[in-house]
Amino acid sequence: MSPDMNGIVLVLNAGSSSLKFAAFAATPAGPEARYAGQVEGIGAAPHFVAKDACGERLADRRWEGAEAPANHAAALAVIIDWLETALQGAPVIALGHRVVHGGPDFAAPVLIDLHVMAELQDLVPLAPLHQPHNLAGIAAAAKHFRGVPQVACFDTAFHRSQAREAQAFALPRRFFDQGILRYGFHGLSYEYISRALAAEDPALGAGRLVVAHLGNGASLCAIEGGRSRASTMGFTALDGVPMGTRCGQIDPGVLLHMLGTMGMTLPEVTKLLYSESGLKGLSGISQDVREIEAAGIEAAEQALEHFAFRVRREIGALAASIGGIDALVFTAGIGENARALRARICRGLEFLGIALDPARNEANAGDISAAGAPVRVLVRRTDEERMIAEHTLHLVAAPRGPAA
Missing domain, CATH: 3.30.420.40 (ATPase, nucleotide binding domain)
Known part of the structure; x- marks a missing residue:
C-alpha cells in the first residue's frame, strides 16, 4: 500500500x-x-x-x-x-x-x-x-x-547515459567489464540544473550545456538534450579539475614515482591526494577561495590562476564533446558566489562565444553574459536535496502491487 x-x-x-x-x-x-x-x-x-x-x-x-x-x-x-x-x-x-x-x-x-x-x-x-x-x-x-x-x-546515476567511449579508459577490455570505468559524480546536482533550465526555457534545456559544479568538490559536465555526455570526474571523485583539498587530474606516472622511487606508502599518497592537495596545497593557505583571494601573496594568486586555467580548459574540451555550447552554467559554492574567480575562468573563452558583463557578474545576476554574446553564461543555485526528495516521493508513491 x-x-x-x-x-x-x-x-x-x-x-x-x-x-x-x-x-x-x-x-x-x-x-x-x-x-x-x-x-x-x-x-x-x-x-x-x-x-x-x-x-x-x-x-x-x-x-x-x-x-x-x-x-x-x-x-x-x-x-x-x-x-x-x-x-x-x-x-x-x-x-x-x-x-x-x-x-x-x-x-x-x-x-x-x-x-x-x-x-x-x-x-x-x-x-x-x-x-x-x-x-x-x-x-x-x-x-x-x-x-x-x-x-x-x-551521484553516479545521471552519467550512465554516456557512450562507452566517454566512460572507458584505454585499458584492456576486461577491466571495463570488471567495473573500472569513468563513473562521473555530482550527478544529482547536474540533474537538478538540467531539469530546472528545461522548465525555465525548454529550448535551452534541450540544447548543449556545460555545467560547472564548483565547490569544495568540483567537476564539470557536458549535457545535451538533458543527458550527460561527458564529465571531468572518472573512476573516483579525485579526477578532473583541482578541488578544495583534492588534486584533480594527475599523471599516473607521478603516483608510480611516489610509491616506488620516493618510497611513500599507499596511505600517505591517499592522504596527499584527497586531503593535502588542490587549492589548499597550491596556496599553502586554505581550501576556502575567500581566504585565498584575501591573502594577497604570490602562492595564492598562482593557486587561483591554476584553478581557473584547468576549469577553462575543461570547458573547451566538454564543448568539443557535444559539438558546441549554448550555455555555460556556474553552480555550487564557488560557482554561485566567487565573482572574481568566475571572471578569471571565462577570460580567454571568447573564441567559444563566451563573454561576461562585468557589472552583472559583480551583482551575481542569474545571467551574467555580455549583451549580444552568442553563448549565455548563467549562475544557478543547485538543490541536490530537492532532487533526492523528488525521486524519493516518486518511488514511494508508485504502485507496487495489490494493496494490503
Missing part, C-alpha cells in the same frame, strides 16, 4: 564528519521545503544548525564532553529530536539518501532493501572516503524509522 502522501520526506546526506538533512512536505505538486540543517564536526566538535525554508536560523547548538554526539546514529537522534517538535506530529513517510557511488548497475534511484545494501557495501572500495558514511546514515535511519521506506539516490 502506498504511504500517506500528507507526510514528510526526510532527505539525509551523510559525510565523513557531518550529517545534513532537509525535510519536505509531500504535496500533489511535489515536495515543498520545510526545514534544513546539519550536524557537523561529528566525533570532534559537533555543531547543530537548523533553518526554515526562508533561511531563518531556528536552532544552533554546540556540545562539549560526553554529551556530544559521537557518531552518525547519535547525530541523527539529535536531528530527529528537533524535528519531532518542529514538524508538530507530521509523520515521516519516506527517507531519501544521497549515495555517492552506484557502480555500473544502479542507473536510477532505488528502494533500499537488504540486497541493495549488500551491493552498495561491495562498492565501498570505489569510494572509500564517502560510501561508508552514506551507508552509516542509511543504517542509522533504519533503526529510528522502522518500516518507513528508504530510497538511495546516486
